[in-house]
Amino acid sequence: MTQTIRKIALFAAFTLFQLLPAFHLFLSPVVSVVGAFRGILVASLLTYGFLALVSLFLGRAFCGWFCPGAAVQECCTNLGARRLEGKRKYWSKYVVFGLWAAVVLIGVLHARGFHQVDLRFGTAGGGATRSFLFRYGAFLIVVPPAFLIGSWTTCHYLCWIAPLMIFGSRLSRRAGLPSLRVAADPGKCRRCTLCSRTCPMSLNVQEMVLAGAMRSDECILCGHCISVCPSRAVRFAFGPRLAGPRSTWPPPPAKRRSSGWNSVQP
Numbered sequence: 001m002t003q004t005i006r007k008i009a010l011f012a013a014f015t016l017f018q019l020l021p022a023f024h025l026f027l028s029p030v031v032s033v034v035g036a037f038r039g040i041l042v043a044s045l046l047t048y049g050f051l052a053l054v055s056l057f058l059g060r061a062f063c064g065w066f067c068p069g070a071a072v073q074e075c076c077t078n079l080g081a082r083r084l085e086g087k088r089k090y091w092s093k094y095v096v097f098g099l100w101a102a103v104v105l106i107g108v109l110h111a112r113g114f115h116q117v118d119l120r121f122g123t124a125g126g127g128a129t130r131s132f133l134f135r136y137g138a139f140l141i142v143v144p145p146a147f148l149i150g151s152w153t154t155c156h157y158l159c160w161i162a163p164l165m166i167f168g169s170r171l172s173r174r175a176g177l178p179s180l181r182v183a184a185d186p187g188k189c190r191r192c193t194l195c196s197r198t199c200p201m202s203l204n205v206q207e208m209v210l211a212g213a214m215r216s217d218e219c220i221l222c223g224h225c226i227s228v229c230p231s232r233a234v235r236f237a238f239g240p241r242l243a244g245p246r247s248t249w250p251p252p253p254a255k256r257r258s259s260g261w262n263s264v265q266p
């Protein structure tokens with residue numbers, strides 16, 4: 001049921017992206033750069049700010065549930081794109097994000113700040129080439145890497161939006177804010193590896209469950225591992241995340257007070 005709802009949400013996001021050119025404005029990194037140099041606060045910069053804010057409470061759920069690119073990734077996985085094997089470092093997306101953020105900052109300084117807000121900026125002008133890139137750009141940056149390198153490669157290595165949400169999640173954890181996460185009960189695990197084989201982000205979920213270390217910057221909270229687990233050893237949880245790597249469920253028993261009015265021991 002969870003995966004059906006998720007697929008409907010992804011399909012809706014993808015359909016909107018294809019049918020409404022204006023929808024591109026809310027995700028385009030190029031429009032935000034051009035707008036910054038003209039001192040215009042555009043729709044995509046506001047969207048990125050909104051996603052960073054939401055990630056404080058929902059982590060990378062946008063990636064798993066609402067991103068049009070994720071809908072294409074899901075199709076690639078279903079069509080046979082193979083998993084990314086081995087432990088990998090996905091630092092390149094932080095470089096992409098850093099470069100993009102630096103250019104936006106230079107643009108804002110160059111324009112001496114924002115002078116207006118224009119949510120429709122970027123719709124005027126252009127031509128067949130731009131229309132083609134808007135409509136099919138997502139396919140070009142997602143599909144070839146998925147089949148040549150591995151499933152969800154673009155999300156791991158290239159996505160400039162993912163770091164924003166990863167920073168938001170880390171900030172949330174440090175601040176002790178309640179947030180959506182995947183929690184595990186290692187005692188229930190049957191070591192069947194189903195969760196690891198199903199995870200679209202190629203995480204070794206079984207290892208994480210058994211180690212009680214469910215925190216991962218790459219988890220997009222898609223819930224695949226939860227849907228396939230035969231012993232309900234993993235589940236969604238909402239609450240403050242622990243500062244360390246451990247995110248186990250059930251939580252350790254609370255310490256009992258040894259003295260005081262309301263804590264008379266039998």
Ligand code: SF4
Nearest residue numbers: 199219220222223225
């Ligand atoms: S760990 Fe579970 S929720 Fe996170 S990306 Fe993998 S399958 Fe999805």
Ligand code: SF4
Nearest residue numbers: 189190192193195229
């Ligand atoms: S699917 Fe469930 S039981 Fe199987 S390895 Fe993963 S957590 Fe353990």
